[in-house]
Every structure is written in structure tokens, then in C-alpha cells.
């Protein structure tokens with residue numbers, strides 16, 4: 001299938017490892033010009049080298065903490081110098097804090113809100129002018145935004161109340177933005193991963209294993225049981241959904257959330 005993105009420009013934020021990295025690599029392998037961002041310069045340098053080895057192009061990289069408004073502004077300035085218009089924006093920054101409701105402070109709620117919701121809000125706002133410029137001469141949707149959310153938005157997990165709430169907020173953001181930006185030729189969709197073996201879960205399993213005196217593999221095995229496919233997802237599997245929604249193959253799809261979760265979210269909607 002021709003995804004139609006050869007020569008187009010994509011910015012992937014949270015691209016130094018995990019789902020964002022695999023998404024950037026998949027986009028680059030399809031011939032898109034990819035820009036990458038995350039906090040750590042060292043992680044970005046490794047990611048850029050790995051993407052260059054897989055795709056033949058070394059993506060320009062910028063270090064920014066997108067929970068900080070000034071870093072998002074600096075990222076937008078850098079990206080504008082690299083590429084005057086932007087065809088695709090992928091935001092892959094976020095995570096969850098495992099905790100009961102009672103143990104969470106206002107500070108926990110606010111920090112997680114900045115991490116999961118405001119990072120996406122600020123990135124979309126900063127890059128809207130560049131995405132608007134992507135409109136093609138013949139008309140039709142041109143700019144595309146893909147937000148990373150979570151299957152938890154549709155099926156709240158126990159002991160993860162903060163991200164259940166914030167990821168549901170990202171769903172509402174996606175749906176509302178899609179309607180507002182459609183007249184500007186911009187599509188907005190969300191990819192909702194279930195349990196996926198990235199550093200996020202690998203580190204979590206290691207922490208849980210240490211506390212419980214068992215192996216990380218035993219933790220992963222336990223958390224696989226309630227997944228109908230009986231295994232965690234691989235980040236490259238999630239990246240295929242990102243690639244599809246960011247591409248012209250999804251030209252009439254906007255305001256949707258696509259779960260990549262091995263069947264864990266069992267609701268009808």
C-alpha cells in the first residue's frame with residue numbers, strides 16, 4: 001500500500017525510545033523526513049543513529065522537556081528553521097502513576113496532567129501554524145496529528161486513576177480538535193496502546209519485581225493473563241497504527257481512537 005508520505009515532514013515528540021522511537025523509524029522507512037525530540041540528548045543521538053541505520057536518513061534532533069512551555073516554544077522555533085511546514089505531528093509523551101486515589105496529592109495530579117495532557121495541548125498549539133501550511137494546492141486534508149493515549153481511557157485500570165482520567169481527557173481533546181480543525185484540512189486521531197513492552201513497562205516491571213522479590217519476567221507474565229492475546233504488545237506494532245493514521249491511507253479518518261491492545265479493552269465503544 002502506498003501511504004503517500006514520501007518526502008513529507010513529520011515531527012515525533014518522545015521519539016528517543018519506546019513507541020515514539022518506533023513510530024519515527026517507521027515514518028522514516030516510508031520515506032518521510034523525520035524530526036525527533038525528547039529530553040535527553042544522549043538518548044536522541046542513539047535514536048537518530050538507529051533510525052539512520054534502518055532508513056538511510058539521520059533525523060535532526062532537538063532536546064526539549066515538553067512539560068515546560070518554554071521548551072515547547074524553543075522546539076517550535078527549531079523545527080520552523082528545519083522545515084517551514086509540517087505534515088505530521090506525533091506526540092508520544094506520557095505515562096501513568098500507579099497509586100490508590102487516597103494516596104495521591106494535588107501535586108501528583110498536576111504533574112501527571114502536565115505530563116499527559118498539557119504536553120499534547122502545548123505541542124498542538126505550537127505546531128498548528130506549521131500544520132496549516134501543509135495544505136496541498138489541490139485541497140483536501142493535509143496536516144495530520146496523532147496523539148498517543150491509552151486503552152485505559154476506554155477501560156479504566158485499577159490503581160491507575162490519574163492516567164485513567166487524563167487519558168480520557170486526551171480522547172475528548174482528539175474528538176473536539178478533529179471537528180474544529182477539519183475545515184483547516186487537519187486530521188486528528190489517537191492511538192491507544194494497551195500494555196506494551198517499552199522502557200515504561202520494562203522499568204515498572206523491574207520495580208514491582210524488586211518489591212515483591214520475584215523476577216521482572218514473572219511480573220510481565222502475570223500482567224499478560226488478562227490480555228486476550230496473552231502477551232504484551234511490541235512498540236513496533238503500535239507504530240504501525242501511528243503510521244497508518246498519520247498517512248494518506250487514512251484520508252477520511254479523523255476524531256478516532258484506535259486501540260492497539262491485544263483485546264484488553266472489552267467495551268463496545
Ligand SMILES: NC(=O)c1ccc[n+]([C@@H]2O[C@H](COP(=O)([O-])OP(=O)(O)OC[C@H]3O[C@@H](n4cnc5c(N)ncnc54)[C@H](OP(=O)(O)O)[C@@H]3O)[C@@H](O)[C@H]2O)c1
Pocket residue numbers: 013014015016017018019020021037038039040041043044064065066067092093094095096148149150151192193194195196197198199200201235
Ligand atoms: N508502554 C505502555 O504499556 C503504554 C500503555 C498505554 C499508553 N502508553 C502511552 O504511549 C505513549 C508512549 O509510551 P512509551 O511506553 O513509549 O513511553 P516510554 O518508553 O517512557 O518513552 C517515552 C519517550 O518520551 C520521552 N519523554 C519522556 N518525558 C518527556 C518529556 N517531559 N519531554 C519530552 N520527551 C519526553 C522519552 O525520552 P527522554 O527520557 O529522553 O525524554 C522517550 O523518548 C505515552 O503517552 C504512554 O502513556 C504506553
